[in-house]
Amino acid sequence: MAPERLHDQWLAANQAHLQASASAIVDLLYRYAETGQPQTADDVAAALQARCADLKIGQGMPTAMDHLASIFGLTPLERRILLLCLAFQIAPRAGRWWSEHGIATGVNRAGIAPQGPSFGLMRDLWDDVDWQVFLPTAPLRHWRILEVQQPTALLTSP
Numbered sequence: 001m002a003p004e005r006l007h008d009q010w011l012a013a014n015q016a017h018l019q020a021s022a023s024a025i026v027d028l029l030y031r032y033a034e035t036g037q038p039q040t041a042d043d044v045a046a047a048l049q050a051r052c053a054d055l056k057i058g059q060g061m062p063t064a065m066d067h068l069a070s071i072f073g074l075t076p077l078e079r080r081i082l083l084l085c086l087a088f089q090i091a092p093r094a095g096r097w098w099s100e101h102g103i104a105t106g107v108n109r110a111g112i113a114p115q116g117p118s119f120g121l122m123r124d125l126w127d128d129v130d131w132q133v134f135l136p137t138a139p140l141r142h143w144r145i146l147e148v149q150q151p152t153a154l155l156t157s158p
Helices: 003-035 041-052 064-072 076-090 092-100 119-125
Strands: none
Touching: 003 041, 003 064, 003 076, 003 092, 003 119, 041 076, 064 076, 076 092, 076 119
């Protein structure tokens, strides 16, 4: 098979994988809204597996997320954080979730500003969130994969 065709197939498969992963994260947002209970790492892994099980990237090639995690040494929690931020960019249901859960007053019940996902949302959503992943020396911030808009208000800053 021609390298260009293989590359195109990988791009399409990777895009489908990212969309499915973002959808799984949005599913967890809705589950959290219904139950008010944080999700465990196993809950997240199961949701991602269920959404992505039928997707094949092809010939043992890693997804873009796998590659990024490998290069920058991202933990499973950091990968989830990145997927949550990505979901708000590529999954329309994430925006609907946000509008359905309290932004009419400018801040939702967890005290989160409406510009996007924040540490406060992540802390409420998952049971294993650790402040250390948001230190300026941690991979997500050190390599500027994610930037905190208001570092002095980390809990509510998107």
